[in-house]
Every structure is written in structure tokens, then in C-alpha cells.
Amino acid sequence: MNIKRRVVCIIQARMGSSRLPGKSMMKLGNKTLIEHVIKRAMQAHLVDKVVLATTKNDEDDILADIAEKISVDSFRGSTNDLMDRYYYAAKEHGADIVVRIPADNPLIMPYYIDKIIRYFKNEDLDFASNIGPYLDNKCPDGFGAEVFSFNALKHIYNTVFDKYHREHVTSVFRDNLGMYKVGTIECDLEHHRSDIILDINTQGEFDYMKKLFSEVENSDLYNIEKIISWVDNTSIHRQ
Numbered sequence: 715m716n717i718k719r720r721v722v723c724i725i726q727a728r729m730g731s732s733r734l735p736g737k738s739m740m741k742l743g744n745k746t747l748i749e750h751v752i753k754r755a756m757q758a759h760l761v762d763k764v765v766l767a768t769t770k771n772d773e774d775d776i777l778a779d780i781a782e783k784i785s786v787d788s789f790r791g792s793t794n795d796l797m798d799r800y801y802y803a804a805k806e807h808g809a810d811i812v813v814r815i816p817a818d819n820p821l822i823m824p825y826y827i828d829k830i831i832r833y834f835k836n837e838d839l840d841f842a843s844n845i846g847p848y849l850d851n852k853c854p855d856g857f858g859a860e861v862f863s864f865n866a867l868k869h870i871y872n873t874v875f876d877k878y879h880r881e882h883v884t885s886v887f888r889d890n891l892g893m894y895k896v897g898t899i900e901c902d903l904e905h906h907r908s909d910i911i912l913d914i915n916t917q918g919e920f921d922y923m924k925k926l927f928s929e930v931e932n933s934d935l936y937n938i939e940k941i942i943s944w945v946d947n948t949s950i951h952r953q
Contacts, residue, residue: 719810719811719835720762720763720808720809720810720811721760721761721762721763721809721810721811721813721831722761722762722763722764722765722803722804722807722808722809722811722812722813723755723758723761723763723764723765723812723813723815723827723859724765724767724789724800724803724804724809724812724813724814724815725748725751725752725755725764725765725766725767725815725816725817726767726768726796726799726800726814726815726816726817727748727751727766727767727768727774727777727816727817728768728769728771728773728774728777728793729771729773729774729776729777730769730771730773730774730793731818731915733915733916734914734915734916734917734919734920737818737914737920738777738817739776739777739780740920742820742923742924742927743927743928743932746780747817747818747820747914748766748777748780748817749780749784750820751815751817751818751819751820751822752764752766752780752781752784752786753784754820754821754822754823754824755813755815755822755824755827756786757824758813758824758827758828758831759824759828760827760828760831760832761813761827761831763787763807764786764787765786765787765788765789765803765807766778766780766781766786766787766788766789767788767789767791767799767800767803768788768789768790768791769790769791769792769793769799770790770791770792770793771793774790778790787807789802789803789806789807791803794880794881795880795881796880796881796882796883797867797870797871797874797879797880797881797883798871798880800812800814800867800883801867801868801871804864804867805864809864810863810864811831811834811835811861811862811863811864812861812862812863812864812867813827813831813859813860813861814845814859814860814861814862814883814884815827815845815859815860816913818913818914818915819845819856819912819913819914820912820914820923820927821856821857821912821923821935821941822856822857822858822859823857823858823936823938824936825936825938826844826853826857826858826859826901827858827859829844829858829899830842830843830844830858830859830860830861830898830899831859831861833897833898833899834861834897837895837897838895839861839863839894839895839896839897840862840863840865840866840887840894840895840896841860841861841862841863841866841884841887841894841895841896841897842860842861842862842896842897842898842899843858843859843860843861843884843896843898844857844858844859844898844899844901845857845858845859845860846858846908846911847908848888848898849896849897849898850900851898851899851900851901851908852900852901852905852906852907852908853898853900853901853905853908854901854905854907854908854909854910854911854912854942855908855910855911855912855913856910856911856912856913857901857905857912857938858901860884862884862887866887866894867883870883870886870887874886904938904939905938905939905942907942910942910945911952912941918952919952922950922951922952925948925950926941926944926945926948929944929948930944
């Protein structure tokens with residue numbers, strides 16, 4: 715008998731980014747960065763619930779307000795212990811499977827989110843990723859997601875305490891391949907572009923993405939081929 719496992723997508727965001735403070739509320743087209751990420755995640759068919767996980771800091775009230783405005787639950791947790799924030803957000807919302815998406819990936823593709831969830835379930839893994847190049851999957855950085863079981867999250871929450879891994883949740887799975895069942899899927903042949911990076915960490919990267927959003931039609935922002943074509947043909951460089 716197949717028992718349905720609840721899939722909760724947790725989007726991590728805070729206003730206090732060290733390299734580009736306040737980036738979650740910066741505008742790309744007519745929406746903030748965080749709105750783009752949340753609304754795209756909500757379109758993944760295999761996700762049962764989307765949750766915005768931010769901090770208890772007053773400066774992050776605005777992110778919780780955005781989540782409420784677009785009818786998404788928010789969770790307020792630790793500022794720097796991201797593993798703690800993920801664990802309690804997942805526990806509170808009854809997750810059996812957790813989908814991790816950073817809030818600086820405005821071009822995540824529902825197609826690739828569903829694809830990695832389906833693969834994760836079929837292979838009965840602890841962790842799977844197509845968020846970017848991983849285990850030679852040839853994927854662009856910024857279209858996919860990371861997926862892990864709540865049981866695996868609970869295990870690392872209770873056994874891993876060093877600062878680096880607590881701040882970078884999935885690095886535990888990446889750094890200990892022999893301890894966990896991990897995997898990935900090669901992206902579609904026409905999307906074999908591991909040289910492409912489409913996340914936002916600096917002002918230059920935001921300016922590059924703002925240009926992309928201004929030059930690609932809204933309806934084409936879900937068309938991976940058109941985005942790759944823009945990257946190849948634009949006269950500006952990602953900085």
C-alpha cells in the first residue's frame with residue numbers, strides 16, 4: 715500500500731543578508747524577489763504546502779506580512795541556525811518530505827521541482843538535489859530544488875552541531891555521501907548548462923536579473939529555453 719507522504723516546501727529568507735541586505739524585498743518587474751519565489755513554488759504540482767521560514771527579528775516582519783498577503787504560512791525561527799529553523803518549520807507543518815528553496819532563486823521552475831520530488835520518492839532517498847550542478851547532473855544553478863526526508867533532517871538536527879553545517883543545512887548530506895542515500899537526475903538534454911548561474915547574492919547579480927526580467931516576456935519566464943537564449947545573447951555580464 716502506498717502511503718502518501720506530505721511534501722512541504724520551505725523557502726528560507728531574511729532581510730539581513732550579509733552581501734545584499736534587504737534583497738528579498740527588491741523589485742523584479744512588478745513583484746518583489748520573495749513574491750516571485752513563493753508564487754513559482756506554489757505552482758509545483760507535487761508540493762502540498764509552501765511555508766516561508768524567516769527569523770524572529772523585527773526587520774523580518776515585512777516578510778511574514780508578504781507571506782500573509784499571498785496566503786502562505788510563515789514560520790519564525792533562528793537567525794543563523796538554519797537547521798533549527800528548518801527542523802521546527804517542517805515539524806510544525808507536518809512534513810514527511812521537505813523541499814528546500816532559497817529566497818534568492820527567482821527563476822525556480824515548477825517543472826524541475828516536481829521532477830526532483832518524483833525522483834526522490836521513487837528512489838526512496840535521504841537527499842536529492844537539482845538546484846544546480848550536483849554529482850555531474852549538468853543542471854543550471856537556479857531552476858531546481860533540494861529535497862530531503864524529515865527523518866533525515868531530524869537525524870542531522872540531533873547529531874550535527876558545528877556552526878558551518880547548522881548554517882548550511884544540506885551541506886551535511888553533500889559532505890557525507892557514504893552516510894546517506896543521496897542522488898540527482900540529469901537535467902533535460904537541452905538544458906545541459908551547468909555554467910549558468912541565476913541566483914542573487916550581490917547588487918551586480920540583482921542588476922543582471924532585473925535586466926533579464928525587463929527583457930523577457932512574463933509568459934516566457936517559465937520557458938527555460940528562452941531564458942538560456944537570453945543569457946547567451948545578452949550584451950551584459952553577470953557580476
